[in-house]
Amino acid sequence: MGSVATKLDPAALEAVVKGLTQAVAETSVTTMKAQNYHWNVKGMAFGPLHEMFQTIYEDHFTGQDELAERVKALGAHAVGRYDAFLALSKVTECDGHVDAQAMIANLRDDQRTIAGTLDALARTAEEAGDLITQDLAIERGTVHEKFAWLLDAHIQG
Ligand SMILES: [Fe+2]
Structure with missing residues (x-):
C-alpha cells in the first residue's frame, strides 16, 4: 500500500491537480474580494458586515492553503500568482465601489x-x-455552501 500520490495514474493525477488549482484560484480571488468589502463596506450595518467579511477572508486564506498543500502532497507544482489565478478563476474581481447589498449578493x-x-x-x-x-x-x-446560505439570509425577506 503506497500513498495516494504514488498510486494515481498520470492522467488521473493531472485531473485532480487541475481541479485543486482551480479551487485555489477561486478561493484566493474571493479572499481578496472579501477583504476589499471588509475595508469598503458602508452603512448602518457596517459593524456586522465588516466582521462577517473578515470571517470569510480568514477562512478562505486557510482554505486556499489547505488546497494548495494538497497539490504539493500529490507531488505537483502549486500555482501562486494572481495573474494565473485570475485567468483560471470563474470568480471575478470587484473594485469595491458597490453598496452593501451588492457586496453580499456578489459574495453569495x-x-x-x-x-x-x-x-x-x-x-x-x-x-x-x-x-x-x-x-x-x-x-x-x-x-462554502454554509457561507452562501449565511450571505443569502442577509438579503432575503
Ligand atoms: Fe481589518
Missing part, C-alpha cells in the same frame, strides 16, 4: 461558484481513487 454567488468547483473536484478525485482530496473537497465545499 462566489460561494456558490466555489462550491460547484469543489463538488466537481470531489467527483474527479473519487473517480481517480484519491479519497483524501475527495474528503478535502467535500470539507471545503461544505464551508
Whole structure:
C-alpha cells in the first residue's frame, strides 16, 4: 500500500491537480474580494458586515492553503500568482465601489461558484481513487455552501 500520490495514474493525477488549482484560484480571488468589502463596506450595518467579511477572508486564506498543500502532497507544482489565478478563476474581481447589498449578493454567488468547483473536484478525485482530496473537497465545499446560505439570509425577506 503506497500513498495516494504514488498510486494515481498520470492522467488521473493531472485531473485532480487541475481541479485543486482551480479551487485555489477561486478561493484566493474571493479572499481578496472579501477583504476589499471588509475595508469598503458602508452603512448602518457596517459593524456586522465588516466582521462577517473578515470571517470569510480568514477562512478562505486557510482554505486556499489547505488546497494548495494538497497539490504539493500529490507531488505537483502549486500555482501562486494572481495573474494565473485570475485567468483560471470563474470568480471575478470587484473594485469595491458597490453598496452593501451588492457586496453580499456578489459574495453569495462566489460561494456558490466555489462550491460547484469543489463538488466537481470531489467527483474527479473519487473517480481517480484519491479519497483524501475527495474528503478535502467535500470539507471545503461544505464551508462554502454554509457561507452562501449565511450571505443569502442577509438579503432575503
Ligand atoms: Fe481589518
